[in-house]
Amino acid sequence: MSMASSIVDSEESVTLEFVTTPTTPDSSQCFTPGLPFDDNLADTTIRVRTNGKSLSSSLFDTTTRTPPVRNICCVGAGYVGGPTAAVIAFQNPHIRVTVVDRDEKRIRRWNSQHPPIYEPGLNDILRVARDGSRQCIVCTESECSDGSSQCGGNGCASTTVAARLPNLFFTTDVAKCISEADVVLIAVNTPTKSRGTGAGSATDMAAFEAVTAVVAQHARPGAIIVEKSTVPCRTAELVQDTLSLHRPNVHFEVLSNPEFLAAGTAIKDLLTADRILIGSSSTPAGHRAAAALASVYASWVPKSRIITTNIFSSELAKLVANSMLAQRISSINSIAAICDATGADVDEVASAIGADSRIGSKFLNAGIGFGGSCFKKDVLSLVYLAETLILPEVAEYWRAVIMMNEYSRNRFVARVVRCLNNTLSGKKVTLFGYAFKKDTNDTRESPALDIIRTLAEEGPQEIAIFDPCCIPAQMEDEIRRFVGANFLKADGGPVAVYGNAYAACEGSDAVMITTAFDEFKNSATGEITIAGRPKACSVDPRPFEHTEPTEGDLLALHTYLQRMVTPATPVASVLDPLDRLNPFPTCTEDCPDCELEKATGTTGYGAGEEYVPKARLDWRKIHYHMRKPRWVFDGRGVLDISEMERLGFRVESVGRQSRS
Missing domain, CATH: 3.40.50.720 (NAD(P)-binding Rossmann-like Domain)
Structure with a gap:
């Protein structure tokens, strides 16, 4: 039977329910x-x-x-x-x-x-x-008898977690x-x-x-x-x-x-x-x-979340999932353009339509469009598939999603230039955000790269870039490779990468927010959280559901205890609250990453010092060091416009109305 005929015998989705007896190698760990x-x-x-x-x-x-x-x-x-x-x-x-x-x-x-x-x-x-990990003792009570979160098994219920290779x-x-x-x-x-x-x-x-x-x-x-x-x-x-x-x-x-x-x-x-x-x-x-x-x-x-289909449906489902999400972003950005022209507020519109259970509230944040390695690539793949199947109307429909995304980005940059009297000559513009989205150092297809190219054509004195997650030396290397070797100041161009937000804003005429990092928000409400942490990390997972805690249980407890640290907590306890981890791999004396850290003064994300969201920026301090009239262009909808205007900024935000 050919591969094609064996695959398409059934077109319906199926769910596999299974009961598994795990097969674990013996203690020698010989696989x-x-x-x-x-x-x-x-x-x-x-x-x-x-x-x-x-x-x-x-x-x-x-x-x-x-x-x-x-x-x-x-x-x-x-x-x-x-x-x-x-x-x-x-x-x-x-x-x-x-x-x-x-x-x-x-x-x-x-x-x-x-x-x-x-x-x-x-x-x-x-x-x-x-x-691997060492054997450790884990307290199984939500609060130990001595009042601490992890006493090491002295005087309270505990369990021994075996070492792991x-x-x-x-x-x-x-x-x-x-x-x-x-x-x-x-x-x-x-x-x-x-x-x-x-x-x-x-x-x-x-x-x-x-x-x-x-x-x-x-x-x-x-x-x-x-x-x-x-x-x-x-x-x-x-x-x-x-x-x-x-x-x-x-x-x-x-x-x-x-x-x-x-x-x-x-x-x-x-x-x-x-x-x-x-x-x-x-x-x-x-x-x-x-x-x-x-x-x-x-x-x-959970077994209920493991879904099976025929193989072609699975391949297509991935493309369609990303295309549908991209479509929602382009759709709300098209509405943002209408809001700017009519005086409506895109956040209020999004909130109203998102309350409809048939629509939902996710992916309705208007801004400068999507980036990353997936959405554009997968929409275009769907376009090409439609074209090869001689479905030109379908291809044109999905191609419009990409066109709207590019339009949203270009409209934002044009707005910046227009508000700065149609010239950037002799002016400094600061970009807050280089990664394509917050909580990652992934810069593939980042909107910031296209914005840098477009701004450079206007002949600015300087384009300053700050990103709280990306390492400056790596940003400079990427700009040389993907934007051009002559764009960096070190090479005679206008682009300068900063490791400090306030230095990046010194003498700036305008700040453009191009990535929605929590640090850039000016609202005093709400805790800055790490998006990638398990939901249980803010809640003590004990008592555990199982007699023997799973790796998921231990990870949740590890993260919870890290959140409970105080300024007096020893560094070792912060990095390893369960006293379970083995030492980090030892770098060689000629490790290029260590050399880079020494040369740039940055620590990267090794040695347990991975990026964590930091305190929000002090916009009053930024205001003091900027040139008048102190423009801020919010491309991600992260700012409270009224609060910014009270500080003396002129604010332009995609689809959102300011008093000015």
């Missing part, structure tokens, strides 16, 4: 690298249902047993592969998880105190899964790790093509195809190959064809398991996933493979 499918290896019962009813199709086995997963290889150590593999390893101590990448610098950083990406909560996950590894040995894996996750970059057929809308599959070929050559017989990257619909046919060409007599199952992670909340999205989507072929072997992957997630995700 079995390759196990063939064997019905006796695991006791997992699958009940396949559609819309609450059992399927009568003979394609579905209702008592299928699935093989245990003991070794996972994730190909790609980027913003998807790194966090996903880390959480899987953290929640499954019995599974060996290896992340492979040919980029030696990236792998070196994952193995050091300087991980290449920042996500709230990621550091806590790495410290346990990558570095590392089970998360990062390496460049791609072929070896693939050959040992029961499951291979492909999580490589799939950007938009910049040249050739479909340039500007089609997905560039070069990296994905190259990795698929390597997987086909080295994967062990019976391995499960998983599309984790966002790929065009029907990519599974490409994967299966590549596998057949390289290994014609070897069987592999191909699954689609797209990620639904948002930068800045990726760890939260993984720990408290609202759904795990797994697409498979509609065959007994396909269902066994889907159940095997589902059993990995079932260690922490």
